[in-house]
Amino acid sequence: MIHVVSRFFTSVVNRFLPDPLVFAVLLTMITFLLGIWLTPNDSLAMVKMWGDGFWNLLGFSMQMALVLVTGHALASSGPVRKGMTSLASIASTPKQGVMLVVFMSSVACIINWGFGLVVGAMFAREVARRIPGSDYRLLIASAYMGFLTWHGGLSASVPLVAATKGNPMEKICGIIPISDTIFANYNIFITVSLVIMLPLLCRMMMPKAQDVVAIDPALLQEDAHSTQKKLGPNATWAERMEESPLLSVIVAAFGALYLGMYFKNNGFNLNINTVNLMFLTAGILLHKTPMAYARAINAAARGTAGIMIQFPFYAGIQIMMEHSGLGGIITNWFVNVATKETFPIMAFFSSGLINFAVPSGGGHWVIQGPFIMPAAQALGADLGKAAMAIAYGEAWMNMAQPFWALPALAIAGLGVRDIMGYCVTSLLFSSVIFLVGLHFF
Structure with a gap:
């Protein structure tokens, strides 16, 4: 059944999902x-918000570009x-390969998300190189699915x-x-369950x-000495210097x-x-x-184009959502019908919806926190679980949002349509784990 579902979503994505840049423009x-329709702001006010925020992620864009090039190097x-x-x-068959990739990626993302994104994609390339008959699309998708943790x-x-504090x-x-x-117990349940279930999925x-889309292993070969120069x-x-x-x-x-x-x-506080x-x-x-390192960086830098051009659009979207009040309106639609x-x-579903426009955990806290947390207090709901519901919704909907897939795709040399069908399938089935953890623990 899961194979049928993944084939269906792959077909839908291939037909309807545009390039990530076009996706960002449409969003x-x-x-x-929506800002003009649902908030008191007029078109000029919304344009001003967009322009004021367009360059807000320059520092973050540089950080992400460096994650890609330094990790690749x-x-x-x-x-x-x-x-x-x-x-x-360790893996000797294509099935074992995808299981190993998603397991390693999910564990690496638990340690640090940037580390996991890059190492997962690099490891997927290595598995594809070693195991003939591997589906390259699914391997890279598996590396990205680890980001759920x-x-x-x-x-x-x-x-x-x-x-x-502060x-x-x-x-x-x-x-x-x-x-x-x-x-907390519910987070341990959710995280461990994802680590166990994602390889099986x-x-x-x-x-x-x-139906396997394999890649010639020779295309993934890299000369270990290509960055070295003999004098x-x-x-x-x-x-000589x-x-x-x-x-x-x-x-x-x-x-x-x-x-x-x-x-x-x-302490061991990675950022x-x-x-x-x-x-x-x-x-x-x-x-x-x-200079050997500089040559390795030069080879890796070719993959940063998507980050450079798309992240400013998401910065503009985020500021429109935040400053117009649109994010709060969407959040309140969900909160107003909730019980303790x-x-x-x-809160989880509202965060997932907002993630299409604001694919950033920190951005969610800024936009949703002022609405989610007071409502949780008023209802007597668990504040820690309310905060984590915001976080989970963002991580969950990343499987349908190509923003964070860009570094992995750049490393792999694939397009977003190559992996999103598999990722949307993981979105569907992982929702069960998130909802069970939030409701029963």
Whole structure:
């Protein structure tokens, strides 16, 4: 049955889902029109909001571009590729391959979402290279499906912000400790269930042999020495400096020293900047010389085009949703019909709907928190579960929103239509796990 469902959604997505850039433009138009229709703002006010917010994600766009290029460069180094090859050898059949990829990706996303996005896609490429007959689309989709676990893990933005003094909701609902969110029984149930069930789901989505879309393993081969340059006896001083391992060791030492001090002072608190520094430090060391690393980065940078052009559109959409009050109106549609028992589920679905326009955990907390949390207090609902319902809805609807798939697709060399049918299938079946956890635990 699951195979039939995945084939159906794959067919629908291939026919109707536009390119992610066109998708972002269409969402801009829909948000603009809804803002005029449902809020007191006129067209000029909505355009002003869009323009004011259009460049708000520049810093984040750069962070995501660096996640992609530093992760790609690290994974292309000889030692890391050998390690992934050894790990990929655990699987010997295409079905085992997709199960292993989604398991590794989901565990990595629990540790850190940026780490999981990049490592999952890199590992999927390695499995495709090693196992003939693998469906390349499903492998990359499996890597992205692991992203469902990120908001139950150690880098989850909503529960971490809710537990931080001075966050926007502190005056409304106080500080919500992570013992009530990340380490609560319902979150442990949901996260562990996803880690266990996603491999089984991916196995059942495996297409029949005649429908497999494989890729020539030779196309995934990378010359381990392609970034290295041998110097001749007449090399200049400048060329010798460019290819000097000593400079890479010095940079790596700086990075390692800083990270050691950071973790000593902050505990194992990974964020996107520390992950990027870890990737860069390890990558420049493993590539041995500064210019070898620069060549690896140059090869990886070609995949950042989607991030550069699409993220500003989502920044504009987010500000229109936030400043017009449209996000609050949509949230209240769900909240106003909720009871104490159904409140987390309604908050979950409202978050999923808003995720189409605001695919950001932190953005959800800003837009939905002022409506969800006071309503939870008034109904006597669990505040930790209310906050996590916002987080889960965002993570869940990512399976139908191509925003976060861009880094994985860039690494894989695929388009969004290649994987979204499988991802929408995982959206459908994972909803059962989220709803059971929110309602019965």
